[in-house]
Amino acid sequence: MLDTLLRCAAALVVFLTFPLIIGQTEHKVMAHMQGRLGPMYAGGFHGWAQLVADGVKFAQKEDIVPAGADRRVFQLAPAVSLLPYLIVLLAIPVGPDGFVGQAVDAGLFFVLAVMGVGVIGKLMAGWASANKFSLLGGLRTAAQLMSYELPMVLAAASVAMAAGTLSLPGIVDAFEWYWIPWQAIGAFVFFTAGLAELQRPPFDMPVADSEIIFGAYTEYTGLRFAFFLLSEYAGILVVSALTAVLFLGGWHGPLPDDLGWLWTVLKTFALAFVVIWLRVTYPRLREDQLMRFAWTVLIPLALVQLALTGVIKVAIS
Amino acid sequence: MSALFAAAGPLEPAARSFLSPTGVEIVFLLVGVAVLGSALVAVTTKQLVHAALWLVVALGGLAVEFLLLTAEFIAWVQVLIYLGSVVVLVLFGLMLTKAPIGRSPDADSGNRWVALVVALAAAGTLVTLMVDAFRSAWIDLGAGGGSTRATGTSLFRHWVLPFEALSVLLLAALVGAVVLSRGGGRGKVPAPRAGRLRAGKPVGTPGRAVPAPAGPDAGAPKPADPAPAASTTPPQER
Numbered sequence: 048m049l050d051t052l053l054r055c056a057a058a059l060v061v062f063l064t065f066p067l068i069i070g071q072t073e074h075k076v077m078a079h080m081q082g083r084l085g086p087m088y089a090g091g092f093h094g095w096a097q098l099v100a101d102g103v104k105f106a107q108k109e110d111i112v113p114a115g116a117d118r119r120v121f122q123l124a125p126a127v128s129l130l131p132y133l134i135v136l137l138a139i140p141v142g143p144d145g146f147v148g149q150a151v152d153a154g155l156f157f158v159l160a161v162m163g164v165g166v167i168g169k170l171m172a173g174w175a176s177a178n179k180f181s182l183l184g185g186l187r188t189a190a191q192l193m194s195y196e197l198p199m200v201l202a203a204a205s206v207a208m209a210a211g212t213l214s215l216p217g218i219v220d221a222f223e224w225y226w227i228p229w230q231a232i233g234a235f236v237f238f239t240a241g242l243a244e245l246q247r248p249p250f251d252m253p254v255a256d257s258e259i260i261f262g263a264y265t266e267y268t269g270l271r272f273a274f275f276l277l278s279e280y281a282g283i284l285v286v287s288a289l290t291a292v293l294f295l296g297g298w299h300g301p302l303p304d305d306l307g308w309l310w311t312v313l314k315t316f317a318l319a320f321v322v323i324w325l326r327v328t329y330p331r332l333r334e335d336q337l338m339r340f341a342w343t344v345l346i347p348l349a350l351v352q353l354a355l356t357g358v359i360k361v362a363i364s
Numbered sequence: 365m366s367a368l369f370a371a372a373g374p375l376e377p378a379a380r381s382f383l384s385p386t387g388v389e390i391v392f393l394l395v396g397v398a399v400l401g402s403a404l405v406a407v408t409t410k411q412l413v414h415a416a417l418w419l420v421v422a423l424g425g426l427a428v429e430f431l432l433l434t435a436e437f438i439a440w441v442q443v444l445i446y447l448g449s450v451v452v453l454v455l456f457g458l459m460l461t462k463a464p465i466g467r468s469p470d471a472d473s474g475n476r477w478v479a480l481v482v483a484l485a486a487a488g489t490l491v492t493l494m495v496d497a498f499r500s501a502w503i504d505l506g507a508g509g510g511s512t513r514a515t516g517t518s519l520f521r522h523w524v525l526p527f528e529a530l531s532v533l534l535l536a537a538l539v540g541a542v543v544l545s546r547g548g549g550r551g552k553v554p555a556p557r558a559g560r561l562r563a564g565k566p567v568g569t570p571g572r573a574v575p576a577p578a579g580p581d582a583g584a585p586k587p588a589d590p591a592p593a594a595s596t597t598p599p600q601e602r
Binding site: 115116117120151152153156157159160161163164166167170171173174175177182185186189190192193196200213 | 444452
């Protein structure tokens with residue numbers, strides 16, 4: 048019982064700190080890549096206090112619910128959007144020998160299933176705001192998340208086939224170095240679809256701030272808006288960690304495994320950096336391009352990967 | 365089902381009784397009450413989107429029930445398919461068509477008494493069946509009976525044929541839905557508007573003429589252009 052509580056507390060601490068680290072990294076990486084000077088000043092050295100300033104800013108803003116909104120649903124939406132990522136973090140293995148919040152038998156499936164629930168929060172936000180741009184954004188979110196869930200699940204299924212298990216620690220245990228070339232297509236599909244699930248640029252059509260203001264989050268202020276942002280950063284953490292665990296071998300590294308968890312964290316942050324990098328460098332896809340990309344590129348690629356995995360699996364067994 | 369239960373452990377005779385429930389059984393009943401309550405709210409509330417959201421609660425509660433029965437895999441399937449997809453589709457459809465904030469006076473159905481009778485009859489049949497089948501049987505849970513391995517084994521070893529038949533049935537339903545939704549109305553099927561991935565053109569406002577863009581692929585298909593859809597149009601009988 049105590050063990051379980053400790054593990055939950057540890058997952059909570061990770062949940063509360065790592066997304067903030069990713070947020071701060073984003074500030075810095077964007078500042079360097081785009082020559083933005085603003086975030087470099089707050090607090091002196093390299094703008095270390097920028098995130099603190101952001102937090103204070105969010106906390107002091109008034110929490111407004113629009114008069115025409117559906118109060119209860121409007122207020123619940125950020126929580127519904129944020130909590131799935133916390134629950135998912137519990138099941139992601141960080142190191143060998145049970146270094147995981149809670150080892151779930153069908154962990155891969157659990158993770159994908161729970162992540163899918165976050166859509167409901169965004170739909171609730173979009174609808175309850177009583178704002179046509181919010182509704183439009185919410186509907187775009189739903190359409191996008193439904194479309195990209197399929198390639199994500201298919202790519203994950205390929206890894207499960209290769210490892211012969213659905214358990215996340217089991218998959219990392221079964222990892223061999225040649226998985227990286229073997230599952231490369233799947234890794235690409237999974238990571239790209241994960242990026243789209245997060246609605247990060249270049250897949251941020253649902254929140255396109257220059258066209259539909261901020262999509263489902265238009266009417267949100269203060270802490271509730273911060274929760275949505277936090278869920279985005281927690282999402283980066285989850286997607287990067289999952290990609291690292293499924294496709295890059297988790298705690299396996301070139302050096303001996305006694306510092307295994309460090310490899311997982313390093314890979315996760317490297318992938319998070321790629322996520323930020325893509326945001327800074329790619330233009331936004333148009334809505335129809337977005338959908339087309341999912342259905343005509345990612346899903347066929349995922350199916351190809353699935354077939355490839357099956358063929359090689361039969362060949363080597 | 366029987367194979368699943370066989371994997372779950374021996375069916376014990378009435379060594380235990382209803383009067384001494386274990387903790388899991390109590391939790392199971394409490395969650396069941398919550399599911400029933402949210403399901404009732406879902407069908408009685410006058411606010412359409414709230415109904416769908418209560419459905420989320422009810423289906424989530426069902427997933428918890430599956431977990432309590434150690435059927436882990438089924439629980440996650442429930443979450444992935446029903447919470448993550450079906451309810452989202454329902455919400456999507458509702459919000460796209462009609463979902464005012466507040467009450468919808470036209471949401472009342474004229475045949476709600478018929479619906480109530482049908483629902484009660486269905487529930488009565490199922491409850492009677494279940495009580496009759498498992499009257500005094502206790503199944504030992506917790507022996508990994510509902511694990512992914514056990515589910516997969518029973519599904520793909522003993523129940524492959526029904527599984528495949530169901531798949532074909534669902535596929536037929538899917539194709540039927542596509543045909544109905546595309547050719548159900550009167551008149552022509554509207555042409556898809558979007559172009560290729562690279563060569564799509566923004567659709568102009570109807571009042572103003574869209575200036576023809578210069579370039580090799582000028583002359584984007586207009587919204588009413590039926591030509592691209594001609595090959596994909598299902599045959600219609602009139």
